[in-house]
Amino acid sequence: MSNTGTNSGAASAEAGGETGTNRWLLVAAALLLQFSIGAVYAWSVFSKALQDASAFELSSVEAAIPFEVTIGMIFIGTYIGGRIQDRRGPRVVAMAGGVIYGLGVLLAGFAESKDDFWLVVLGYGVISGFGLGVAYIVPIAMLQKWFPDKRGLITGLAVGGFGFGAVLTSPVANWLIDRDPDIPTKAFIPLGIAYLVMSLIGASLFKNPPEGYTVAGHEAVGGSGADAATRDYTQGEALRTPQWYLLTAILTLNVAAGISLISQAAASATDIAGYSAAGAATLVGALAIFNGAGRIVWAAASDRIGRMRAFAAMLALSGLCLIAIPHAESAVLFALLAAVIYLCYGGAFGTMPATAGDYFGVRHAGAIYGLMLIGWSIGGVAGPLLASALIGEDEAYTTAYTVIGVVAVAAVALTFLTKVPKGREAEAVDARG
Template identity: 35%
Template sequence: MPPAALAIHLSIGQAYAWSVFKTPLEKALGISGTASALPFQLGILVLGLSAAFGGTLVERKGPRWAMFVSLVTFSSGFLVAALGVATRQYWLAVVGYGLIGGIGLGIGYIAPVSTLMKWFPDRPGMASGIAIMGFGGGALIASPWSSQMLTAFGSTTNGIATAFVIHGVVYAVFMSLGVLLVRVPPPGWRPAGWTPSRAAVRKLVTIADVSAGNAVKTPQFWLLWVVLCMNVTAGIGILEKASPMIQDFFRGTPTPVTATAAAGFVALLSLANMSGRFVWSSVSDLAGRKNVYRFYLGFGAILYAAILLAGNSSTALFVVAAMLILSFYGGGFATLPAYLKDLFGTFQVGAIHGRLLTAWSVAGVLGPAIVDAIADAQKRAGHAGPSLYSLSFYIMISLLVVGFVANELIRPVHPRFHEPTAAADSAGGAGAAEPKDPSAEVPIESAVN
């Protein structure tokens, strides 16, 4: 299952490398920077919406169906985008990559997560970290690969279109591995020596189940929505503008940051984003989900304050603080499914996860809008250096505090929201609520091997 999940997430994680195509598209088609960002922004928006509306369908039809839908839509999105660039119809590129490809992002993002947690019910944080780690690491593969293709084929419309076609075909082949490998655990599956009743020793961990329809009626769902939105907004604000931000911060100082060094900084942030997804979500299995989010939000606010206080006096402090913030950004995504499992059980955790990802859609627009708008306004006012970002950083600190408070307010879900048969389903094992799927029709030994 881990290779199956990574085959999907390493592919759709290409979205974080969209910036490689921004400048070439602007020059080749004569469009603005705002226009060149549209495919990415629409893709993230549709990711959250498709995950929300498709989550229940994913639970009903199973992970293999969902991964196949993700393969078809994500890959065909590249092909439609290639046609749009080749014919200089940029709206086709936006529709292809942003709308069609965005559906592949959303369905593919949630497809392996709940299934992987059912294979590892004793370590759900580690399981979701394995799955979602690939999304953060996809850019480490896609960014240099895309750059090499643009160098080989040229940054013309034909060169960009050719690169898009190759992306679509190669990702289709790679994602098919996930479709072929994925397995649903047989009914009654559980790790040797592990029982759900013994696992539920923390206050927020339940062995009951809550349906997706009931979950959205609980305060816990909306408090977690706020937590995710605040954490993502604070992280994506740096991620989206990382290269110009570090150059602006240290321009005119004895230690200016070159464009090459800024590109290295972006790579470090991608690495922190990826590693944080596995490390912090695994830590949550030991420390508890609520405690780990306290760390993300509370220490994240302190790191933003440290950057503000230090200003442009220390490049090392800026880099280390930004990497930690991005590790919390990634960790927040990876820990979320396990937090949902703790609160709502495994019954429809994929569908609940999909609905909660609408917070990502909002944050994907909110974070860049705050940082870009304030920086542009400060430049027009004649400011430079750290002052371009001071106000936006104060806003990020405030948002993290709001998220911290929301996390503190989370309590166990009231029993009136539990499914009547939840106890029986849980006693039957993590896979009891999984729909019948042909991929599950294998002996347990074969499934594990």
């Protein structure tokens, strides 16, 4: 048994051939897990309900705390989960992460008033955020090993499920909240149970490919040929390269640019383009689809045009659309610009796992990319804070989005500085088809 946690019961390797439908079953299992933990992006539904509920009546700042804590905790979970997954295999880690996530949501459901709000912060924020991170990294690392021939597309699908989680959860959460709007936290109890069931079913199917596993037209993982000629970095070795820090910076800045609008989407739609409150809420729900789709579209595109070209396009488009959106008084134009920003925000999460695999190999992908997701936490906290500070009470959207947009466009320069480590060039050529 190798130290990558390979499951000896996995389908036997076939020289130059795929293992039938087994690996696609793993994609379905990964999507089931990602749908459940991706529900975290439906927090805006609960944020509004907690501000309106007579038992809570939170301010907008207070209502944002659980989500901010969740995003901050994700990195801790991905770091720990990634390291354990590389040693123990994907199944046990994914199941543990799903259980922790579901139990955290359940705990939040026991808060019945503002005096109990700390249970929401602890349950939904600290515990669920940690469990989310532990579970999130596993299918990304696992599927890259099963799909060396479709690395960008498959990681895009894996994290695309996460992006679509909020789309699926939002209407269900609204329905549950409407049953007792005075105590909206009661909705967390059935949701937590559902998340537990979905996570455990999906994670129970997880396994790594066997040693010598191959697919048609691609050499064996850990075997001979092209992959043996390239080098798989350990986490420590990756951290000693400038590439790891450049890739993390690219991820951080892409996240910060996109989430600066995401955190202010409803208010921006109302104040800039004149949407009604209901119309803005509908728009935000529709935009979540682009967040999920971007993870698949950009990841697949990066397989054809190259990873850095894809990131250059994402950063440039995000920046230019942010600069333009304060002037989009037309509802249609605002929606189009916002959709592009959401696409590019999601695209970073679909493309970066494959990029890390190209640059450092997939043997230790869980630990390397898990640590790289510190960019998610930094960008996820810094972007909304910077946007809200610059917008202020004067609703200075032009200043806020112009500053953040210029930073995103300037960040394109990083994509020209980021080169594949020596000895990994063959993987970069594969990524361009």
